[in-house]
């Protein structure tokens with residue numbers, strides 16, 4: 686069963702800083718996607734699993750004063766932080782609750798859920814709940830992982846060991862770091878028209894934004910791995926030593942996991958808003 690007791694990665698200040706840094710890295714990619722999907726002034730948007738509200742100001746700016754942005758967040762302290770992140774935007778409201786169960790309001794022109802489905806386990810009921818909150822012709826954008834090709838070169842077994850342990854941690858708590866590969870089929874089964882599947886992976890040397898993103902994640906949750914019995918003290922020490930050696934290796938590079946944007950459209954019998962480009 687999925688872990689319903691809270692956000693697996695915790696709601697510490699350190700995790701919040703990580704989420705904000707993560708947003709800065711992926712913001713250009715997000716803004717490109719929103720522009721391709723024709724998000725526009727006056728639109729109503731739901732951010733499902735909004736975390737500390739990293740996306741809310743950007744969404745609020747695009748939809749403008751005539752639009753509306755609603756965030757839903759399970760973790761109470763994160764919901765409070767999300768409200769603070771959006772204080773300058775009166776058109777933003779943050780609800781505390783489980784996006785799988787709470788009444789979501791709507792209908793929405795766009796529902797976006799980034800880095801949430803990988804925590805949720807089987808997505809069928811969640812997709813049905815979100816789809817119901819879309820207006821006919823409205824779009825669902827789920828951004829999540831196919832965890833390949835997360836890998837550091839030159840390869841070291843102690844580093845790969847930690848990456849595998851994280852995948853197992855998600856799986857043990859009912860999540861799936863490869864969920865994005867299965868989403869297109871689930872979208873179609875939920876009655877959505879599949880509009881776009883857009884994969885993106887980054888790479889970089891030590892100190893680059895892509896490197897720092899992966900480095901921060903791998904180090905930040907080592908305690909969770911050891912406490913869960915997924916990494917021994919020796920394996921942890923080997924990892925720390927291997928990482929130090931990697932950082933000092935000329936030509937070292939890291940490839941991030943693939944972040945996939947999956948877009949579905951709720952069918953409409955009438956005239957539609959402009960379509961995002963068809964898959965091809």
Ligand SMILES: C[S@@+](CC[C@H](N)C(=O)[O-])C[C@H]1O[C@@H](n2cnc3c(N)ncnc32)[C@H](O)[C@@H]1O
Nearest residue numbers: 692734735736739758759760783784799800801
């Ligand atoms: C990795 S963070 C991503 C936050 C945000 N979407 C972003 O892009 O910065 C995942 C967030 O999803 C929230 N979450 C997980 N399961 C949830 C659920 N069932 N309902 C609402 N929020 C949930 C967690 O509490 C956490 O804040």
